[in-house]
Amino acid sequence: MAAIGGRHPLGTSAALHRRRRIDRLMRGSATAAAILAVAILGIMIGTVVVNGASELSIAFLIKDPPGGSLVGVAGGGIANAIVGSALLVVVATAIALPVGVLIAVYLTEFSTPRTARPIRMALDLLNGLPTIVTGIFVFGLLVASHGQSGIAASVALAVVILPLITRTTQEILLLVPKELRDAAHALGVSRWRTIAGVVLPGALGGILTGVVLAVARAAGETAPLLLTDSIFSARTSINVFGAAIPNIPIDIFSYSESPFPAEHAKAWGAALVLIAMILLGNLTARAMLSRQRRRLGWMPTSQR
């Protein structure tokens, strides 16, 4: 079996050696980059958990902060901010979701390339807009005349997440096979009923994913809230049309700015609660999504 020159004809040549080295190097760098991403997330969550866990207690979750002139003291909780943040996000999503889905439907089903391009560009620009600018815009629009309020904050957050919801919805609508639209058309079903009955239900999972991303974004968004919803009482409030509503991002911001160590601890605790809320929402939505997919036996992304 020995080949001429002592080398097996199918053995490794020098060129192949080099190609293998490059291959290994590239695979290594790509893997390292992927690990880095996970590591950053891990370190960040780890830090928050380590620093915030000691603050976490049932009281922290269900009690309002000690109000009045009691600053810098330990005790109390952030119940007012938890309720407020959830409320702001729900209202913001309620505003942005229908509008965003309708824009996506327009872009995929009704627009011509001439009308679609400027709209898509506008959405991309809106997405890239610094959120503090959105905050200033809503400040001028609502806060300057009516003062800070939950609704002002919700509108600002809705503007922030609108392009996010629209783009994810649009992308998922494009994945709904044309054959399904054809099938519905061939049954003598009108365009809008086709969209409402076949296209949107088929895209529901994807839309939900978009909403989850948007909720996570809105829940953590701080800059617009500084301008629209930052001076609030220590009481839990659910009136979005009234005064400013307590919320977690502003709590984290003001507690961490505070000179009192007790409030630094609260900032960590609030951060942990916020992250936990977002993760929980994310996982719930994923579970719902996979349940829906199993029920329909259909994966829009794997079809094409």
Place this chain on the structure above:
Amino acid sequence: MDANEPEVERRDDVMASNRLQVDSSSGAPAVPLVIGAKESAPAPPTEVVFELLDLNVYYGETLAVRGVNLKIHKNVITAMIGPSGCGKSTIVRTLNRMNDSVSGFRVSGEVNYHGHSIYASGVDPVEVRRRIGMVFQRPNPFPKSIYDNIAWAPRILGLKRDLDARVEQALRGAALWDEVKDRLRSSALGLSGGQQQRLCIARAIAIEPEVLLLDEPASALDPISTASIEDLMQDLKQTYTIVIVTHNMQQAARVAERTAFFSLDDAGDGKRAGVLVEYDETATLFTRPADERTRGYVTGRFG
């Protein structure tokens, strides 16, 4: 076009004789199809459902189909065969205005459905499609349950009474009931390809159209599923007028009473467009074609 002229004449003669027979008899006698029979069966003496008069179809500036004259008869299976790109799918999609959403699509000439142009102004394409059902090449069930696949359109179109009975009837009509009656609530996407295609047929007949357009309905299916679809077509033609586009000549020979052969033809200016070469009883078209191009195609040496 010149080469075509005599063909058009001849076809019109056949049509004229059909018309006479329509007057003298009624009912739809089944035409036994025996390939190779020397005597061609008489032209089916049934009512004309579709009449295409000098139909041209354009996509933008491109002429896709040129000068088609064709009559499609009630309760008869009409096959359209021909090489790829000859415009047979275009024509069948023109019959129920499925091409409307294609940008640049435009027709000239007439597409008459029971004597009324379906491209006249004031005609609602949604209503056209409601009466003229279509089944596509690839099975395309909705990502819904088997039951909802069928019940969805009737519900929207206001056919809500006895929906369960309607669903059962449609599934029986498509020879699928026995296979799925115990799992109507499970996803239609769990069915096999052949079952999915029969579900699509059931879905189409659930809204009681008059015509079923089948655009290569079996080309994505295995031979056994294909056979079941072909059997089904023989049952369906009692109730529906069927137009089937197929790449498969044997299939046309097996199922269709009348066959139209389309080809790509040069208009003289170097641009090729689909034309109707020959339209006749299937047996005649396959055994004694009048046109040299038809003979070339059906005998397998296309040129």
